[in-house]
Amino acid sequence: MKILKTPTxxxxxxxxxxxxxxxxxxxxxxxxxxxxxxxxxxLRDNDITVVSIYVxxxxxxxxxxxxxxxxxxxxxxKKLKDLDVDYLFLPEYRDLYPDDFNYxxxxxxxxxxxxxxxxxxxxxxxxxxxxxxxxxxxxNRAYFGEKxxxxxxxxKGMADxxxxxxxxxxxxxxxxxxxxxxxxxxxxxxxxERKKASVFPDLLRSKLSDEEVIRLLQENGFKVDxxxxxxxxRFGAVYLGQVRLIDNV
Amino acid sequence: MKILKTPTxxxxxxxxxxxxxxxxxxxxxxxxxxxxxxxxxxLRDNDITVVSIYVxxxxxxxxxxxxxxxxxxxxxxKKLKDLDVDYLFLPEYRDLYPDDFNYxxxxxxxxxxxxxxxxxxxxxxxxxxxxxxxxxxxxNRAYFGEKxxxxxxxxKGMADxxxxxxxxxxxxxxxxxxxxxxxxxxxxxxxxERKKASVFPDLLRSKLSDEEVIRLLQENGFKVDxxxxxxxxRFGAVYLGQVRLIDNV
Numbered sequence: 035m036k037i038l039k040t041p042t043x044x045x046x047x048x049x050x051x052x053x054x055x056x057x058x059x060x061x062x063x064x065x066x067x068x069x070x071x072x073x074x075x076x077l078r079d080n081d082i083t084v085v086s087i088y089v090x091x092x093x094x095x096x097x098x099x100x101x102x103x104x105x106x107x108x109x110x111x112k113k114l115k116d117l118d119v120d121y122l123f124l125p126e127y128r129d130l131y132p133d134d135f136n137y138x139x140x141x142x143x144x145x146x147x148x149x150x151x152x153x154x155x156x157x158x159x160x161x162x163x164x165x166x167x168x169x170x171x172x173x174n175r176a177y178f179g180e181k182x183x184x185x186x187x188x189x190k191g192m193a194d195x196x197x198x199x200x201x202x203x204x205x206x207x208x209x210x211x212x213x214x215x216x217x218x219x220x221x222x223x224x225x226x227e228r229k230k231a232s233v234f235p236d237l238l239r240s241k242l243s244d245e246e247v248i249r250l251l252q253e254n255g256f257k258v259d260x261x262x263x264x265x266x267x268r269f270g271a272v273y274l275g276q277v278r279l280i281d282n283v
Numbered sequence: 284m285k286i287l288k289t290p291t292x293x294x295x296x297x298x299x300x301x302x303x304x305x306x307x308x309x310x311x312x313x314x315x316x317x318x319x320x321x322x323x324x325x326l327r328d329n330d331i332t333v334v335s336i337y338v339x340x341x342x343x344x345x346x347x348x349x350x351x352x353x354x355x356x357x358x359x360x361k362k363l364k365d366l367d368v369d370y371l372f373l374p375e376y377r378d379l380y381p382d383d384f385n386y387x388x389x390x391x392x393x394x395x396x397x398x399x400x401x402x403x404x405x406x407x408x409x410x411x412x413x414x415x416x417x418x419x420x421x422x423n424r425a426y427f428g429e430k431x432x433x434x435x436x437x438x439k440g441m442a443d444x445x446x447x448x449x450x451x452x453x454x455x456x457x458x459x460x461x462x463x464x465x466x467x468x469x470x471x472x473x474x475x476e477r478k479k480a481s482v483f484p485d486l487l488r489s490k491l492s493d494e495e496v497i498r499l500l501q502e503n504g505f506k507v508d509x510x511x512x513x514x515x516x517r518f519g520a521v522y523l524g525q526v527r528l529i530d531n532v
Contacts, residue, residue, distance in 0.1 A: 169447055195380075
């Protein structure tokens with residue numbers, strides 16, 4: 035596996051590979067089985083797989099959340115090598131944002147709902163960095179997990195709105211044995227919080243009304259951001275201590 | 284010359300032409316010598332030249348201005364045929380904006396100054412439509428006139444910020460014999476206004492201070508939006524009757 039640090043390096047190793055199918059998995063690292071399942075899909079379906087690890091500051095509306103975001107880069111690199119990924123792109127802020135975030139992609143409808151309502155600017159940061167990464171890597175296919183379903187819908191919407199010639203492929207949410215959706219943020223839960231966390235997907239999947247789910251979550255010590263139905267799914271975001279968990283079923 | 288109406292048509296005629304250099308001149312029609320000079324540059328330097336004519340509603344902050352924008356489509360098509368342009372792209376709103384303008388490119392510094400200060404949202408509309416057109420046509424080079432210098436800077440900035448693999452090429456401002464910068468909006472001037480209009484470039488080019496230029500323009504019946512120095516140039520925007528004129532020297 036070759037590690038690439040700058041957009042120029044990526045462009046130079048991939049130029050002339052137009053006849054190869056390129057699969058791309060953009061991540062913020064701290065890999066769990068959800069990431070690895072997307073990477074395996076890419077390896078299976080493309081000639082070249084590029085994974086990026088970049089904890090994108092412009093999508094964190096909360097500086098503390100950014101500071102605490104888990105970093106397991108050495109283990110991540112080992113996992114990518116074991117999977118035989120072709121390229122890891124590890125950019126830095128100054129390389130991805132030569133404009134210092136003066137140019138942004140803003141979506142004005144869906145990005146204001148659900149997670150967008152409580153995380154102002156979050157999806158602007160996500161869409162902006164994804165557009166940059168797409169234009170650098172120029173993949174044929176890009177892979178995103180359904181756990182971040184709203185993000186997936188917004189990235190599909192952006193690709194359509196801007197006529198980007200990239201197939202956006204969704205990977206199923208991967209869950210722990212107790213049903214908790216895998217997430218890098220799960221690493222931040224205390225052992226007691228982790229034990230309690232599976233109440234969240236259990237209630238989300240239940241036949242109970244949104245109001246009953248909210249009441250039961252609160253009784254169990256969760257702080258509820260939202261429980262809401264959309265796209266024929268039930269979405270939820272909760273806090274357990276300082277840790278924000280999201281899911282959809 | 285082939286006329287293409289939809290993004291899909293453009294993509295299908297240009298696919299497989301990756302070994303040809305594609306030059307692209309996006310316009311709002313009502314051609315004058317400024318447009319034609321850009322098109323000649325593209326024809327000279329590329330294998331294929333695509334011109335688009337699209338009066339982009341999202342960049343008009345003033346509905347009246349949009350309604351009055353000159354339309355000379357039959358003459359425009361004749362001129363393109365005479366020049367032997369390869370493709371004319373004539374899209375409609377529903378084709379370019381499947382998202383109904385939910386996804387936008389927003390710039391937060393330069394776009395707020397000069398023309399951006401008095402035309403809120405103008406450059407968001409410009410950048411958004413240019414990004415869409417770039418992604419549809421996938422040109423190697425794209426041509427813009429220096430008359431719209433701020434627009435040119437913003438498009439270059441967007442191309443850099445989003446790692447777009449397109450060379451942005453500037454064409455010199457083309458002027459009438461009396462020095463007035465050619466502009467589609469000049470067609471909207473009354474004969475008396477047209478006669479007086481050359482006072483604007485004359486004063487802009489003079490050694491007089493910005494304040495003196497403003498005073499003399501006002502004395503001559505111009506309404507002044509701004510006269511301002513930036514990028515080692517003097518920029519100006521004025522109204523003559525209902526018509527907005529811009530220039531830079």
